Amino acid sequence: MSSKIYVLDGALLECNEGFAPAKLLVTQNQKVKIQGKFKATDMDVQVPQTFGQCKLKPTNSGYLPCIPALQKWTKTTSKSTLGSSKKWLFDDSECMCGTGGKITITDPTQLNLAGSIKEEFKDIAMTIPGAMMGNDKAPKVIESYWMDEAGDEKIDKINYGEKATMFVRTENIDLGESITVKVNETKGNKIDSKKAQFIYTGTIQENGIAKLELLDTKEDWSKIKE
Incomplete structure (x- = not known):
């Protein structure tokens, strides 16, 4: 990377x-x-x-x-x-x-809003269904990341009562198009004791980045429950 x-x-x-x-x-x-x-x-x-x-x-x-x-x-x-x-x-x-x-x-x-760029395909965070390696015109999400509520730094987990915003950086997706991202809890735990998956949507901006909705949890689901 x-x-x-x-x-x-x-x-x-x-x-x-x-x-x-x-x-x-x-x-x-x-x-x-x-x-x-x-x-x-x-x-x-x-x-x-x-x-x-x-x-x-x-x-x-x-x-x-x-x-x-x-x-x-x-x-x-x-x-x-x-x-x-x-x-x-x-x-x-x-x-x-x-x-x-x-x-x-x-x-x-x-604009280096995401902090870094993934140079090789093996480092791409997500690929939109239908995109294939080597297809330069295929729509791609090349990075996804969370920012804290103030927008000051990236985070890798969210605790009780905290908020975070998800961003995705894209290529070959037109301005104004909508993008949908599914978030899964990797340990199999349910988020908010109800769901194991949340779905977020956002709109592609001129810089190729989409800002998704705030995530607000009611419990600290980042901890593994025995």
Whole structure:
């Protein structure tokens, strides 16, 4: 599992030999999105707005305009799900310009609300029925997690009288669509002494994350009862 975050279309780049930031245009992936934007690959090298002027091209009156010539990116994922040699970019990926500058990422444009991203399919928390490994267009839930009532930190259990909010991070699910999540008590105990399963629903937001209803228990069902 990786603690890094992915780079999306429109990410801000910086060249150590340039004078201005520039946006990355994703052209090599038109299938996989996060938060409504296409994920960038190591073969995405188009920077339409350029980095202004180039410090490696001085003249008597200043510097010549930048003509970006980005090479293949490094420090990427070990593989991708595109079914080719393309690899995903991370926020610390970097590449060289053919002129000599070093390109780094200052804003990957992905909101890291969930804290971490699962890079490989084996780490995916849940898959919506009908989705299959290797199908880039299939709707997926790539992470599920609970936040405390204040929304300050993730939690892995809830005690008597406490409240928590469930979140799910998705891919390839349209804005405004509903998602249903079933929660089971893993030890076979009944929640609130009545049910072994609760069903929650939420709506997918623009960032691909759905916030589900608060869970409010009447007893500490996280403890195993003999």
